[in-house]
Amino acid sequence: MTQLVRMFVIVFVVSFGLIYLTSYLNDSEGYSGSNTLTIYNWGDYVDPELLDRFEDETGIKVIYQTFDSNEAMMTKIGQGGTTFDVSIPSEYAISKMKEDGLLLKLDHSKLPNLKYIDPRFMNLSFDPDNAYSIPYFWGTVGIVFNPELVGDLTFSSWNDLWDKSLRNQILLLDGAREVMGMGLNSLGYSLNDTEEAHLQEAKAKLLQMTPNVKAIVGDEIKMLLANEEAAVGLVWSGDASEIMDENDKLDYIVPEEGSNLWFDNMVIPKTAKNIEGAHQFINFMLDPEVAAQNAEYVGYSTPNEAALALLPEEIASDERFYPDEELTERLEVYDNLGKRMLAHYNELFLEFKMHKK
Template identity: 60%
Template sequence: MKKLMIMLIAVLVIVLALSLVSAKLTGSTTKAGAKTLTIYNWGDYIDPALIAKFEKQYGYRVVYQTFDSNEAMLTKIQQGGTSFDLVVPSDYMISKMRDEHLLLPINSKKVPNLKNIDSRFLNLSFDPANHYSVPYFWGTVGIVYNPKMLGGSKITSWNDLWNKKYRNQILLVDSAREIVGMGLNSLHYSVNDTNKKHLKQTLQKLKKLTPNIKAIVGDENKLLLPRREAAIGVLWSGDAVEIMDENPELTYVIPKEGSNVWFDNMAIPKGATNKKGAEQFINFMLDPKNAAKNAEYVGYATPNREAIRYLPKKIKNDKRFYPDKKLTDRLEVYDNFSKPVNARFNELFLEFKMNH
């Protein structure tokens, strides 16, 4: 009996202690809400030194949390109960979140550094007039390849991939939008084309690529391509940078038929408790020196025109990752598809995968 009492008391004490701790934890976030800034961003997508600098300069405590897909982030924001002050969704997700009233407008007067952004990257289809978002990084979908393994031949277009020479040499990224987009582009259609006839043609065309495809993979391509497992990969420019860091033999090309250009953008989600801090942070990140530092750390292309001056020559003169206006004009941003259209794209991709 005595033992039982002791046990019972022990349990009660633990419960009490835990509830006190949790009360303290939640209390500090709600009470000192004005003093913390909670950022929800992709993993390894900011120079940590900049967070420290921001904390010192503005006196906030920054809480940095990460997600690994737009959809995962969306689900979390939709469910509510979170207090993120700043999120970094991609382009199509911005328009989706805006339509679902999940974003708060950004007061452009509070973000004077917006003027540093290259006008090419403002006022885009997913957020006209940039009411809700400010571009953070951008990049393209393209082809990374190893000229040495291909006997010095050069790839310049999507249609080059269909060349019989490249049998069993291509690794495609396992993503419906990118691969169907590639097929559409190769037929000179827009990546946003949803015409049923065009999509059918695209499937036929993609099926013809089958003998050249070695595999359809995910992030493993960053492991496989530097190791010369295959000579050609279709992927995002940011991954290409990483691969080329590993193995300088490889190079990256944006196909001449056109391709997708994507943006990750800073935005303020509904339920933010520190909107002022979020705007200060956006402004801070748009400062040319900070943006340059961040771009050098992350490796993606910054949309900040003024920041480019502070980048090393090797980076800023690299047309593959900082293409000029002539090229970017040929690139398209993804439209936000409705669920059924999205489903059709995915089923098409599934069918293509089944046949490969």
């Protein structure tokens, strides 16, 4: 019995010593459990130098974790087992997270740099008054095409995708809202339309496109288009920028009928432990110099009006990725259509995909 007690005491002393040593090392670096900030973001979606700079300026240690889909992010935050202080979801996910009670309200008095955001990108339908979210990057859905492979087509209209010369030459994103939205827009309808007759009309028109569709794919669409394995692709503007960096023959356009205006926004999840630090980080990312550096690194469009003025002219003046107000007025944010209507969109999209097979 004495030997057993002795072993227990040794284990206890060693365990306590390890805990103390870990705490001491953290404190010796200027960090403690209450002085960290866990950021949950898409992969390679922030300039690492800016994270280092934030640490240096605030003394707050940044822990950076990544997700690969809004759904995975929402599930992880919904489970509540992991602390996340700041996350960067897309607009439709923000709407759902609000409904599910997964977000904390923001204190705008702690975000003085909010004044630099372009008013066009504030107070949108998915978050009125930006009570829960602040714009991070934005973009469009449009068409990437290879001028050398499409002849005289310039894709000023969605309807150009139905041209018979494009047989087996189009790649589509594997997304119900994007593809159904394209069909609806091509008919002059809103991409948030819920009128059953309009939805059926859009599906019927999409079915007429199937001879032109080579494949419906996921993230590999970027590699396939850059490698010229198809002439045309329906893509997000951020992906278009990456594709064109890989192959400068390609071009990108948003058709005249309009399209989707998407946003990724900074939010504070309900799991946050360092709410003050979260506000500090969001305000830091809103600084024009910081936002400009981040936009150059990531390659997506910044909503920060003052940052845009600091970007190189060839970036800031590129209307493919910074369209003028006339076009942006024809763009629409995806509304939260509710579970039943979203399921119906998915059903119609699946019918289109099955027909393609």
